[in-house]
Amino acid sequence: MAYPTRFSRLIPILILAVAAGCRSTPPQEPGPFRDPDFAEVVRLDPRIHTDIRYATANNFTGHPLYPESKAFLQRPAAEALVRANRSLLALGYGLLIYDAYRPWSVTQALWDSASPHERAIGFVADPKTGSKHNRGCAVDVGLYELRTGKEVAMPSGYDEFSERAHPDYAGGPPEARRARDLLRRAMEAQGFGVDPNEWWHFNHKDWRAYRVLDTSFAELAR
Numbered sequence: 001m002a003y004p005t006r007f008s009r010l011i012p013i014l015i016l017a018v019a020a021g022c023r024s025t026p027p028q029e030p031g032p033f034r035d036p037d038f039a040e041v042v043r044l045d046p047r048i049h050t051d052i053r054y055a056t057a058n059n060f061t062g063h064p065l066y067p068e069s070k071a072f073l074q075r076p077a078a079e080a081l082v083r084a085n086r087s088l089l090a091l092g093y094g095l096l097i098y099d100a101y102r103p104w105s106v107t108q109a110l111w112d113s114a115s116p117h118e119r120a121i122g123f124v125a126d127p128k129t130g131s132k133h134n135r136g137c138a139v140d141v142g143l144y145e146l147r148t149g150k151e152v153a154m155p156s157g158y159d160e161f162s163e164r165a166h167p168d169y170a171g172g173p174p175e176a177r178r179a180r181d182l183l184r185r186a187m188e189a190q191g192f193g194v195d196p197n198e199w200w201h202f203n204h205k206d207w208r209a210y211r212v213l214d215t216s217f218a219e220l221a222r
């Protein structure tokens with residue numbers, strides 16, 4: 001029987017073609033874009049603290065997704081963050097970064113870990129379009145108290161995906177809401193906009209000028 005034999009020879013080729021079609025890659029965007037110019041934030045201002053959650057198992061996936069704990073941003077966003085930190089230092093607080101530049105493949109991994117509901121409400125960016133973190137123009141931040149070095153309590157924890165995480169949530173302890181609003185004012189004064197679902201996530205105003213990247217931290221540090 002000639003037909004089944006010829007067809008069975010085609011099967012590996014078909015599998016390879018389907019696999020190639022499904023291979024995930026960052027979105028191809030027409031641009032034009034600025035060249036990447038990353039700065040490691042703590043080198044610009046060591047009084048900005050970090051607790052890069054995706055470099056630890058203390059994140060919603062339960063696994064480390066970064067090989068090292070680093071906070072890079074495109075230079076205009078990094079410099080704006082330093083200015084926001086300076087304004088907070090004067091009030092007895094400092095910025096605590098939970099995440100900054102995120103390679104696109106990590107956005108894909110977060111998307112794969114998220115539930116359909118979390119995807120639907122925009123808790124994690126769709127890798128088809130990419131995240132503003134992938135452009136080096138989004139930062140997840142909270143506050144620490146200068147006097148004690150301790151993290152300041154907010155109405156929800158980081159990546160707690162609930163109504164309490166909304167930047168305009170009106171419940172919870174008033175001092176937690178005051179801290180959240182103080183953070184937001186300091187960030188907005190320097191050109192960042194808060195995410196409507198997440199009090200900790202801020203996009204720098206220049207995000208459209210940079211493409212989605214999948215460059216590793218090690219490559220950025222070179």
Ligand SMILES: C[C@@H](N)C(=O)N[C@H](C)C(=O)O
Nearest residue numbers: 122123124125131132133
């Ligand atoms: C997953 C969360 N930390 C986050 O950053 N969400 C936004 C929407 C993103 O993935 O860009």
Ligand SMILES: [Zn+2]
Nearest residue numbers: 138139140201
């Ligand atoms: Zn974020």
